[in-house]
Amino acid sequence: MIRVAHVIEGMHQGGAESVVVEHVRLAAPDVRSTVFALTRGGPALEAAAAAGAETLLLGKGGARVRGLLRLTRALRERGIDVVNAHNPIGAVYGTPAARLAGVPVVLRTEHSVHYPGRGSRLYGLIEPALTAWSDRVVCVCEASRLSHASRMPRHAWRFVMIANGVGEPGAPVAPRAEVRRALDLDGVAPVALTVGSLSPQKSQDVLLRAMARAVSRVPQAVLLVAGEGPLREPLLSLHAELGLGGRVRFLGPRLDVPDLMNACDLFVLSSSREGLSITLLEAMRAHRATLATRVGGNPEAVADGVNGCIVPVGDAEAMGVALAELLGSPERLAALGEAGHARWRGEFTARRMVEQTEALYRVCLRARGCVA
Numbered sequence: 001m002i003r004v005a006h007v008i009e010g011m012h013q014g015g016a017e018s019v020v021v022e023h024v025r026l027a028a029p030d031v032r033s034t035v036f037a038l039t040r041g042g043p044a045l046e047a048a049a050a051a052g053a054e055t056l057l058l059g060k061g062g063a064r065v066r067g068l069l070r071l072t073r074a075l076r077e078r079g080i081d082v083v084n085a086h087n088p089i090g091a092v093y094g095t096p097a098a099r100l101a102g103v104p105v106v107l108r109t110e111h112s113v114h115y116p117g118r119g120s121r122l123y124g125l126i127e128p129a130l131t132a133w134s135d136r137v138v139c140v141c142e143a144s145r146l147s148h149a150s151r152m153p154r155h156a157w158r159f160v161m162i163a164n165g166v167g168e169p170g171a172p173v174a175p176r177a178e179v180r181r182a183l184d185l186d187g188v189a190p191v192a193l194t195v196g197s198l199s200p201q202k203s204q205d206v207l208l209r210a211m212a213r214a215v216s217r218v219p220q221a222v223l224l225v226a227g228e229g230p231l232r233e234p235l236l237s238l239h240a241e242l243g244l245g246g247r248v249r250f251l252g253p254r255l256d257v258p259d260l261m262n263a264c265d266l267f268v269l270s271s272s273r274e275g276l277s278i279t280l281l282e283a284m285r286a287h288r289a290t291l292a293t294r295v296g297g298n299p300e301a302v303a304d305g306v307n308g309c310i311v312p313v314g315d316a317e318a319m320g321v322a323l324a325e326l327l328g329s330p331e332r333l334a335a336l337g338e339a340g341h342a343r344w345r346g347e348f349t350a351r352r353m354v355e356q357t358e359a360l361y362r363v364c365l366r367a368r369g370c371v372a
Contacts, residue, residue: 002361003079005034005103007071007094008086011055012042013255015164015278016086016111019140020044022167022350023084025051028358034078036071038093043255054078068097075101081370082361084138087111088119088127095130105364109138111164112275113296114147131155135364138357140164141276141297160360163300164276165353166285166344169258173286179263183224183249190327191222192291193264195257195279196271198229203293205231205238206316207270212242213320214327221247221327223268226260228253261286265333266326272313274298284344289336291322301348307340 004027006020021044024033033053037045041057049055056074058067071093075083082105085094091108098106108130112118119127131137131152137159139145149159180187192211196202204225211223225235225248232250239248254260257279261267267283269292276297283290284301290308292298302308309326311318326333 002031002081002358002365003034004031004082004084004361005036005075005078005080005094005098006084006086007036007038007090007097009038009089010040010042011035011037011045011048011057012040013044013253015275016109017042017044018166018278019109019111019164019353020086021047021051022165023354023357024048024053026167026351026354027052028355031358031361034080036074036094038067038071038089068093071097072100075103081105081365082107084109084357085134088123091130091134092119092123092126095133099133104368104370105135105361106133107136107138107360107364108134109140110144110148110275111140113144113273114151115273128152128155131158134158135367136160136360138162138360141300143296143300144275162353162356162360163297163348164278164281165348165350166278166281167350169285171258173262174256174259176262179259183251183263185222185263186220189220189222190218190266190330190333191224191264192266192268192323192327193224193226193260193283194268194270195226195254195260196269196277197227198225198231198235200231201271201273202227202229203270203272203314204235206272206314206319207268208235208238208242208244208248209316210270210319210323211248212244213317214323215244215247217324218327221323223248224251224260224264225249226251226254226257257282258286261288264288265330266291266323268319268323269293269298270319271295271298276301281344281348284340284348287337287341289326289333290340291319291326293319301343302340303343307336307343
């Protein structure tokens with residue numbers, strides 16, 4: 001039996017959280033999972049528990065030295081064999097706690113590319129040490145691996161790429177016509193969807209400006225914006241300024257993304273920063289054409305002109321042209337969507353991601369003299 005502990009800042013709802021849930025859900029029969037959420041639980045922590053993991057929420061008291069000691073004790077008591085610490089906060093606590101507890105193998109998973117200001121100033125100072133204490137650092141796309149490994153050439157060999165993946169839908173999706181009726185959408189209107197936090201790195205302002213250009217050519221088109229965040233009010237103001245009216249609809253936070261994917265014709269990601277977006281892969285799984293920016297792992301998933309389109313970051317004109325061309329051509333959308341599904345099936349399934357990660361666990365355990 002291999003006892004694996006995932007250490008992550010929070011388990012509310014998001015890409016990294018989804019990856020952790022898939023690791024629990026698809027774990028090999030001899031892998032037992034524990035999920036430590038340092039500060040916040042939520043739907044993802046509940047999903048991990050439902051999938052069979054032991055789940056522990058350290059709560060706000062999980063921060064700083066007290067939390068580090070509590071985590072160390074919990075790892076030692078459970079005889080954990082592998083710690084997988086996710087992102088900077090998970091690494092700050094999970095890596096030293098694992099070493100103090102005598103855990104044989106310690107990994108870190110980087111779910112994003114590196115960018116200035118990622119993590120705290122303290123993290124910037126101790127990241128090289130945390131990397132030296134890690135057997136491997138898993139990066140969710142090649143762009144992420146290069147961005148991290150290039151800063152620490154001494155430890156470049158520790159960084160490996162295992163691409164993100166998404167699994168089969170957990171439940172049947174609602175019928176397309178039913179979802180469209182609930183959203184008050186015309187049954188034949190071409191619909192684009194974007195899903196993500198309303199925050200600077202998602203650049204929905206660029207998408208709104210692009211949509212303003214697209215509707216001049218495809219006036220019946222609609223854009224659905226699912227998500228919540230600090231930029232909601234500025235985005236609503238821009239929406240009014242551009243006169244988009246019912247052409248763009250803000251849906252707020254949603255837990256029915258598979259249903260929304262079924263109701264749309266095109267998935268759009270306007271981000272200025274990404275790792276390898278889980279929602280992008282979910283769109284491919286759902287047979288949807290994709291339009292994304294040339295950033296992070298987007299071009300690794302979306303082959304331009306094959307299963308979607310790639311446009312430059314921050315270029316509302318280019319995105320608007322692509323939106324109009326795609327939303328005005330149902331046949332092309334369908335063909336790109338089928339190609340995207342085939343690409344997901346061949347390269348970006350959750351099972352492939354979990355199997356490759358668990359194979360890495362076993363390699364590292366054997367290197368440490370442990371039976372795996």
